[in-house]
Amino acid sequence: MTFRFVEFPSAGDELRSEVLAGLAASPKSIPPKYFYDEIGCRLFEAICLQPEYALTRIEQALMASKLPEIAAAIGTIECIVEPGAGDCSKVRALIDALHPDHLVVLDIAGRTLATAATSLAGNHPGLQVTALGMDFIHALDEAQSYLPPGRRLVYYPGSSIGNFSPVEATALLSRYSQLAGEDGQILIGFDLKKAPDLLHRAYNDAAGVTAAFNLNLLQRLNRELDADFDPGRFRHYAFYNPIEGRIEMHLISLAEQTVSVAGQRFHFHLGETLLTEHSYKFRCDEFVAIAASAGWHLKGEWQQDGFALQLFDQANETVRG
Ligand code: AVI
Numbered sequence: 001m002t003f004r005f006v007e008f009p010s011a012g013d014e015l016r017s018e019v020l021a022g023l024a025a026s027p028k029s030i031p032p033k034y035f036y037d038e039i040g041c042r043l044f045e046a047i048c049l050q051p052e053y054a055l056t057r058i059e060q061a062l063m064a065s066k067l068p069e070i071a072a073a074i075g076t077i078e079c080i081v082e083p084g085a086g087d088c089s090k091v092r093a094l095i096d097a098l099h100p101d102h103l104v105v106l107d108i109a110g111r112t113l114a115t116a117a118t119s120l121a122g123n124h125p126g127l128q129v130t131a132l133g134m135d136f137i138h139a140l141d142e143a144q145s146y147l148p149p150g151r152r153l154v155y156y157p158g159s160s161i162g163n164f165s166p167v168e169a170t171a172l173l174s175r176y177s178q179l180a181g182e183d184g185q186i187l188i189g190f191d192l193k194k195a196p197d198l199l200h201r202a203y204n205d206a207a208g209v210t211a212a213f214n215l216n217l218l219q220r221l222n223r224e225l226d227a228d229f230d231p232g233r234f235r236h237y238a239f240y241n242p243i244e245g246r247i248e249m250h251l252i253s254l255a256e257q258t259v260s261v262a263g264q265r266f267h268f269h270l271g272e273t274l275l276t277e278h279s280y281k282f283r284c285d286e287f288v289a290i291a292a293s294a295g296w297h298l299k300g301e302w303q304q305d306g307f308a309l310q311l312f313d314q315a316n317e318t319v320r321g
Contacts, residue, residue, distance in 0.1 A: 003121035005114045007133035008142060014135060016225060016262050023266045029275035030217060032163050032249075033137065036109040037220045041086065043213040050205040055159055055307060059189050062304040063093050063157075071097040073300040073311055074185060078102060078150030081179045083136040083160075088116035090157045094187075095124060102128045102148045106136040140175050147179065154180045157189040159307075162246070162280040166290055169280075173294035185313040186296060193281045194306045196240040203238035203247050203279070211236035214249055214276055227261040234274070240281075249277035284308050 015034060022030045036044065048056035063070070071094075078101050082091050085105035095103060103120070107113040110133020117131035130146050154176050161169050176186055203210055214236040218229035234251040241248050253268035260266075268274075282290075287310060288298050296312035303309075 002128040003118055003131070004129075005110075005117065005131045005133065006146070007110045007114075008135075008139055014138070019221060019225060020262060020264060023261060023264075023274075027273055027275055028266070028268075032277040033108050033135065034220065035213060035217055035276070036086075036107075036112075037216075037224070038109070038112060040213060040216050040220065041109050041112045043209060043216055045087065046209045047205070047213055050207060050209055052201040052205045053203075053210070054305070055191050055202065058305045058307040059090075059157060059159075059309070060093075062189075062302060062307060062309060063090075065304070066302045066309070067093060067097050070187070070300065070302065070309070070311065074098060074153055074187065076151065077153045077185075079104060079148050079152040080155055081147065081152055082106070082155045082157075083140075083176070083179070084108075084156070084158075085113060085131075086116070087112060088120045091155060092120065094153075094155060095120075095127065098153070100127070100153075101150075102130070104130045104132065104143070104146055104148075106132045106134055106143060108133070108135045110134075137172070140178065144178065147181065152179070152181050152184045154184065154186040156186065157309075159189060159191040159279070161188060161190055162282070163277060164280070165278065166280070169290050170294045173291055173296060177295060183314070185299065185311060186291075187309060187311050188287075188291075189307065189309050190287060191279070191281050192303070192306045192308055193245060193283055196242060198306075199240040199247055199281065200238075203249060204236075210238065210249075214238075214251060217276055218251065221261055225262045227259060229259050229261075230257075233257055237273070244278075245281055245286075247277070247279040247281070248275065249279070250275055282308075284310070 047053050080100050081104045083106045113131050121129040215231045218231045221227040233254050237252045238249045250273040253272045256270050258267045299313045300311035
């Protein structure tokens with residue numbers, strides 16, 4: 001087995017500076033990438049098993065039913081690169097269909113990534129696996145030297161792109177051209193616009209797992225930034241905003257309260273929000289336009305039950321299924 005794990009050091013400092021900046025802003029906000037400490041990763045895996053949150057299951061079913069067609073459209077590649085790979089569960093089917101020589105996985109949750117990538121490497125003896133524990137949103141340039149030569153596919157499933165505004169998504173997709181390299185492609189999965197009650201239920205599951213995931217952010221800050229949030233004095237509040245085309249996830253203060261974080265104090269008014277996540281939903285044509293403004297051209301498109309996969313390259317030949 002060929003496996004290497006490289007952890008990039010700056011993550012702790014960024015958590016502190018980004019959280020303090022977000023709490024000092026109006027409205028207060030914290031970037032959603034900070035959900036994913038070890039407990040947050042486990043809670044996210046549990047969200048994906050909730051009956052109301054169908055996104056992950058539908059994407060898996062779509063990949064399973066269309067994989068031969070998708071693999072044929074991609075063709076021969078040497079390397080799959082997956083930013084935000086998490087527990088590495090989604091990329092396995094693609095590895096088996098495309099037989100690349102290399103896999104490069106990146107995630108801010110370095111420990112979860114390293115454990116998952118080690119087991120994946122153990123199951124694929126011929127595959128050279130590189131796991132990079134890094135904030136790929138800011139440190140993508142540092143990943144360049146770990147990419148092997150040859151034709152590469154960037155795989156970005158799970159509607160992770162929805163956690164960026166359309167402007168940010170365009171910037172991210174432009175930077176993914178560097179990961180993909182010359183003659184590179186990108187396969188991207190995203191949630192489609194649909195009835196708001198379905199979306200509302202998906203982010204307000206009856207078992208309260210999404211609420212626990214949202215509130216864990218406060219507990220993480222207590223653990224890692226010496227904060228003194230009382231999660232019982234905040235309420236998970238998620239809703240679909242049809243004008244912006246996104247789920248908004250908030251933590252609403254249930255009291256007038258002052259909280260200390262990393263030695264600084266922040267006042268919350270009763271009913272004030274701490275914004276924790278946007279999760280954009282798209283129409284297929286909207287996403288094609290976002291990708292086009294980042295220099296990507298649609299090569300293939302597959303859809304099922306409110307979820308879409310689109311394949312892009314720099315050429316101009318479209319396959320629809
Ligand atoms: C990771 N991301 C695509 C998920 C989403 O649907 O936006 C995160 C999530 N937040 C609440 N539930 C799931």
